Amino acid sequence: DTGVSQDPRHKITKRGQNVTFRCDPISEHNRLYWYRQTLGQGPEFLTYFQNEAQLEKSRLLSDRFSAERPKGSFSTLEIQRTEQGDSAMYLCASSPGQGLYNEQFFGPGTRLTVL
Amino acid sequence: AQSVTQLDSHVSVSEGTPVLLRCNYSSSYSPSLFWYVQHPNKGLQLLLKYTSAATLVKGINGFEAEFKKSETSFHLTKPSAHMSDAAEYFCVVSERIRSQGNLIFGKGTKLSVKP
Numbered sequence: 026d027t028g029v030s031q032d033p034r035h036k037i038t039k040r041g042q043n044v045t046f047r048c049d050p051i052s053e054h055n056r057l058y059w060y061r062q063t064l065g066q067g068p069e070f071l072t073y074f075q076n077e078a079q080l081e082k083s084r085l086l087s088d089r090f091s092a093e094r095p096k097g098s099f100s101t102l103e104i105q106r107t108e109q110g111d112s113a114m115y116l117c118a119s120s121p122g123q124g125l126y127n128e129q130f131f132g133p134g135t136r137l138t139v140l
Numbered sequence: 141a142q143s144v145t146q147l148d149s150h151v152s153v154s155e156g157t158p159v160l161l162r163c164n165y166s167s168s169y170s171p172s173l174f175w176y177v178q179h180p181n182k183g184l185q186l187l188l189k190y191t192s193a194a195t196l197v198k199g200i201n202g203f204e205a206e207f208k209k210s211e212t213s214f215h216l217t218k219p220s221a222h223m224s225d226a227a228e229y230f231c232v233v234s235e236r237i238r239s240q241g242n243l244i245f246g247k248g249t250k251l252s253v254k255p
Binding site: 065066069 | 174176182183184185186189230232242243244245246247248
């Protein structure tokens with residue numbers, strides 16, 4: 026399968042712990058996006074990479090959140106000192122970065138539950 | 141600023157009857173518009189996209205949407221619903237010129253299909 030993959034698919038953690046999620050985009054896609062989806066809502070943009078450069082961050086991305094894409098391929102999203110409000114589905118998407126229409130391909134998501 | 145309003149949180153139809161999912165958008169610049177579908181426990185899948193080439197856009201699985209600039213609408217339709225169409229549908233906008241392309245999602249419309 027050459028789609029976007031995310032790991033883990035599910036994560037249960039206790040409040041105050043740190044968690045890290047991984048996203049592997051479609052090969053050779055330059056752009057990589059992270060979104061967060063809470064129950065009953067549409068996904069909300071968190072941050073975006075063009076190759077290894079993090080070019081845009083949402084105000085939703087508090088200082089407890091950090092994302093990296095060190096070699097312009099896979100990306101990690103880390104949440105430090107998790108809070109119950111961080112419980113959500115974290116989605117990763119990638120796009121070729123060509124043209125204006127920005128079709129994004131989504132992974133299956135990582136569901137985070139903070140107890 | 142961009143925004144998307146999905147006018148119905150839940151739509152229920154009988155199998156074989158038409159589907160109409162309504163979406164209005166707000167955008168300062170020429171928008172790209174998309175419809176994504178999310179089946180339970182599956183990733184978001186692109187149904188169709190508006191690229192300004194034609195106002196009536198055909199997508200996968202018999203879905204289509206019409207871009208109406210005067211009404212700022214992008215409603216999704218299908219002539220005949222199938223049981224497998226039951227899912228959550230998201231209307232999405234992206235500003236082609238100003239933004240790096242992060243997507244703005246509506247809150248979603250849950251489509252139920254009765255036998």
